[in-house]
Amino acid sequence: MTRPTPKQIGAMAGVAGLPVDDEVAARIANSIGPAFDGFAAVAGTLPFDLEPANFNLVQTAEVLK
Numbered sequence: 001m002t003r004p005t006p007k008q009i010g011a012m013a014g015v016a017g018l019p020v021d022d023e024v025a026a027r028i029a030n031s032i033g034p035a036f037d038g039f040a041a042v043a044g045t046l047p048f049d050l051e052p053a054n055f056n057l058v059q060t061a062e063v064l065k
Contacts, residue, residue, distance in 0.1 A: 002040075003033040 004012075010025040020028070 003036045004029050 006022060006025040006029045009028045010020060010022065013020045013025065013028075
């Protein structure tokens with residue numbers, strides 16, 4: 001999980017059907033970047049990090065063991 005770049009933000013917004021110009025993409029990247037930095041220490045260590053839809057299934061399987 002790395003801090004998204006303005007180019008990545010622009011691409012994701014375009015895929016979502018809400019294209020943004022380069023200035024807006026840069027502002028979005030700057031505003032959400034600190035959140036990505038804050039979670040960088042635990043990225044990949046949480047069971048729901050890989051697939052949130054399977055989180056309950058994984059937790060249930062661990063309880064049944």
